[in-house]
Amino acid sequence: MDENKYLIDQKLSKLKDLKNKAALGGGDARIQSQHDKNKLTARERIDFLTDKQSFNEMDALAHHHSNSYGLDKQVFLGDGVVTGFGNISQRKVMIFSQDFTVLGGSLAEQHGRKICKIMDMATKIGVPVVGLNDSGGARVQEGVISLGAYADIFLRNTLASGVVPQISVIMGPCAGGAVYSPAITDFIIMVKDTSYMFVTGPKVVKTVTHEELTSEELGGADTHASKSGVAHFVANNDIDALNITKKLLSYLPQNNAEEPPFIPNDDPYDRMDKELNYIVPANPNQPYDIRDIIDKISDKDTFLEVHKDYAQNIVVGFIRLGGRSIGVIANQPAVLAGVLDINSSKKAARFIRFCDAFNIPLLTLEDVPGFLPGSDQEWNGIITNGAKLLFAYSEATVPKVTVITRKAYGGAYDVMNSKHIRGDLNYAWPTAEIAVMGAKGAVEIIFKKEIDSAADPVAREDELINEYNEKFGNPYIAASYGYIDDVIEPSRTRPILIEAFNLLQNKVDKNPYKKHDNIPL
Numbered sequence: 001m002d003e004n005k006y007l008i009d010q011k012l013s014k015l016k017d018l019k020n021k022a023a024l025g026g027g028d029a030r031i032q033s034q035h036d037k038n039k040l041t042a043r044e045r046i047d048f049l050t051d052k053q054s055f056n057e058m059d060a061l062a063h064h065h066s067n068s069y070g071l072d073k074q075v076f077l078g079d080g081v082v083t084g085f086g087n088i089s090q091r092k093v094m095i096f097s098q099d100f101t102v103l104g105g106s107l108a109e110q111h112g113r114k115i116c117k118i119m120d121m122a123t124k125i126g127v128p129v130v131g132l133n134d135s136g137g138a139r140v141q142e143g144v145i146s147l148g149a150y151a152d153i154f155l156r157n158t159l160a161s162g163v164v165p166q167i168s169v170i171m172g173p174c175a176g177g178a179v180y181s182p183a184i185t186d187f188i189i190m191v192k193d194t195s196y197m198f199v200t201g202p203k204v205v206k207t208v209t210h211e212e213l214t215s216e217e218l219g220g221a222d223t224h225a226s227k228s229g230v231a232h233f234v235a236n237n238d239i240d241a242l243n244i245t246k247k248l249l250s251y252l253p254q255n256n257a258e259e260p261p262f263i264p265n266d267d268p269y270d271r272m273d274k275e276l277n278y279i280v281p282a283n284p285n286q287p288y289d290i291r292d293i294i295d296k297i298s299d300k301d302t303f304l305e306v307h308k309d310y311a312q313n314i315v316v317g318f319i320r321l322g323g324r325s326i327g328v329i330a331n332q333p334a335v336l337a338g339v340l341d342i343n344s345s346k347k348a349a350r351f352i353r354f355c356d357a358f359n360i361p362l363l364t365l366e367d368v369p370g371f372l373p374g375s376d377q378e379w380n381g382i383i384t385n386g387a388k389l390l391f392a393y394s395e396a397t398v399p400k401v402t403v404i405t406r407k408a409y410g411g412a413y414d415v416m417n418s419k420h421i422r423g424d425l426n427y428a429w430p431t432a433e434i435a436v437m438g439a440k441g442a443v444e445i446i447f448k449k450e451i452d453s454a455a456d457p458v459a460r461e462d463e464l465i466n467e468y469n470e471k472f473g474n475p476y477i478a479a480s481y482g483y484i485d486d487v488i489e490p491s492r493t494r495p496i497l498i499e500a501f502n503l504l505q506n507k508v509d510k511n512p513y514k515k516h517d518n519i520p521l
């Protein structure tokens with residue numbers, strides 16, 4: 001009996017030793033170096049991200065089987081990535097967290113296989129994938145096997161797209177082809193100062209283009225949040241990034257067959273706000289911040305802005321309305337008068353497609369003077385890119401509600417979830433101006449001869465502008481055709497929207513059968 005206990009204890013002790021060894025990653029010195037860089041370790045990150053003691057590690061004992069370039073003397077349990085499943089706010093997620101302390105978090109056969117395993121499982125069981133990226137890229141010693149492992153992951157990212165939400169948190173290096181896994185996922189969160197992403201690094205850039213740039217300048221968090229739009233969120237540090245991840249997940253369903261979570265709160269459904277009546281300036285050329293309207297109509301403190309620093313002439317993000325998760329798309333009159341251009345069209349289109357894929361209803365707040373004119377826009381494809389937004393709205397079958405706060409001119413009127421492209425409930429404020437174009441442009445076309453021949457052309461033009469504004473600068477003609485369903489008092493917007501989304505909660509709409517669509521990429 002004692003001998004039996006002794007033998008079993010030996011086995012238990014071996015298991016414990018192996019697990020302890022795995023938990024140590026690349027060892028104390030490398031953990032210290034990670035901390036010195038103001039970075040948490042792979043396991044510390046998981047600990048913070050998941051509910052207490054909910055994380056179940058998988059493949060902790062996996063390791064590479066390579067002996068190339070002395071790798072046989074550098075065998076680490078786990079092979080540089082911690083994978084498994086855990087809970088975030090009591091909802092399951094599959095997680096991988098690259099361990100920079102092990103061979104620089106470099107990715108090779110076993111490391112890649114572990115990531116693929118959790119992704120396959122996530123897709124089968126319908127659970128989001130969160131990837132914490134911190135890696136020197138393809139493990140040089142394992143050569144082409146590493147490249148194959150990357151491609152295995154890219155394929156799974158693609159297959160999981162639109163099935164389960166995928167979130168990439170970049171918490172260290174992410175370079176070369178490695179960037180393409182996060183790029184296929186739904187959201188990228190980058191940590192300031194400690195993370196960067198680029199296809200080719202500063203040294204190669206200098207050789208090829210003679211540009212001298214730091215890693216931060218070339219591919220740091222601020223660069224990707226404001227210039228390229230690759231990053232959706234910027235975090236100040238690891239903890240901030242993990243908090244953003246948790247908050248983001250709170251708006252999302254587990255998969256494309258589920259509804260987003262309903263989280264009731266204390267903000268009264270019927271709260272009205274008189275300030276909304278006066279928020280749009282009487283002068284149509286005066287800007288205002290659309291975020292003030294978003295804040296006033298949503299459940300208190302629930303607005304999570306996505307892509308905050310990119311294409312700021314459009315605002316997108318998640319809010320709650322009466323506890324329901326809603327994706328909001330809003331022209332921003334405070335930036336470029338809220339005009340639609342290439343970047344804002346792409347930004348909004350991608351967001352709309354994400355929401356539609358995951359059953360998140362859409363609210364559009366519209367104040368748009370039109371598309372941005374100019375050779376730069378035309379030559380870089382405002383036609384194709386503007387069409388992305390139109391396409392995204394048109395194909396979306398989730399509940400879609402629009403409120404026109406002020407301008408709805410030209411093609412932009414059609415694009416911004418008009419009734420004609422399946423807007424379900426379209427409202428306008430009394431300050432709305434719905435017309436083919438602004439008054440000045442319009443009178444210059446239709447009354448050109450009359451203005452030119454007038455005794456005082458300027459005075460005559462002003463007169464005609466006033467007449468045009470009187471006639472068309474309002475929501476009532478559109479209302480007379482049923483192009484909007486009601487003109488509402490702004491202060492009542494919140495209760496009206498909550499009621500609208502309640503009405504639409506069981507909406508069923510379909511697109512014709514197709515293998516997939518052909519959005520103008």
Ligand code: HXC
Nearest residue numbers: 103104106136137138139140141147150173175176177178
């Ligand atoms: C093997 C790697 C590695 C890699 C880092 N290490 N990257 N080992 N393959 N790709 C190892 C280092 O040798 C070192 O081991 C340890 O990780 C920590 O790296 P350091 O250089 O000491 O850290 P740091 O100074 O912070 O620099 C980090 C780094 C640098 C900037 C990421 O390591 C680096 O430049 N690595 C190479 C990056 C790269 O070129 N990767 C390939 C990209 S191409 P020791 O034992 O000394 O601690 C690619 C293609 C993918 O990824 C294609 C997919 C389609």
